[in-house]
Amino acid sequence: MKKYNFRFVNDPKNRNVGLTVEEIDFLQKESNLKFPQVFVSYLQNAGKNSNVFHVETNSEKLRKIQNELRSELDKLNILQNENILCIKKYDVYEKYFNSNFETYYFFNISENKWNPTLYIFEEVCINEGWLAFKKQIRETKENDFIAFINCGTERKYGLTLKQHIKNIPLYIISIPLSLILLIILGFQILKEKF
Structure with missing residues (x-):
């Protein structure tokens, strides 16, 4: 039997209910x-x-x-x-x-x-x-x-915890890129003031 990987969420206010x-x-x-x-x-x-x-x-x-x-x-x-x-x-x-x-x-x-x-x-x-x-x-x-x-x-x-874990490499790569962009932006602001 094949495995069907539906992501069903147990929402107490709106539960999934199946058919027989x-x-x-x-x-x-x-x-x-x-x-x-x-x-x-x-x-x-x-x-x-x-x-x-x-x-x-x-x-x-x-x-x-x-x-x-x-x-x-x-x-x-x-x-x-x-x-x-x-x-x-x-x-x-x-x-x-x-x-x-x-x-x-x-x-x-x-x-x-x-x-x-x-x-x-x-x-x-x-x-x-x-x-x-x-x-x-x-x-x-x-x-x-x-x-x-x-x-x-x-x-x-x-996202599920598994999806967040899967995205860790992306998170790690995005931090240095964000820092570089902030530094460049900071230099631009300083350059305009002087």
Whole structure:
């Protein structure tokens, strides 16, 4: 069995709550998809409630966003022969643009990876005047699902002790560089006064 290195934080005010195996099996059956094993692991730990990244676990809503995303992709002739698993949808109405912006998070499960790339399908501005928008797919900057969750956790809860220890060489290098910059700055200030 592969190890899934999700960083789950025990936040007493906002605990992670997982789904049971039966609930996950029901979701897979209702969506008529086999979830990637890494996503199953995530659901077991934070399916009902996540203190970092909530996913859709209501079977009707999951089917609905799945169909909506498939329809959007088909309109653009994108990923037509691929199995996709939409796990979350953000729906934001922006008053300034008088428009609804939808963002879908999904896996292309046809890639058949144990830790699949997490993709985002969204509408983005394509000119400087904010007058033209285009729908596009992009990978999350963290590349895979585990890294995406762990970066979100880091942003919300900060670095772990292990990450600080890993950064010690960087800290050591930055101290002399900072001192050199302070000395140069000091000389510049003295030079201007005289």
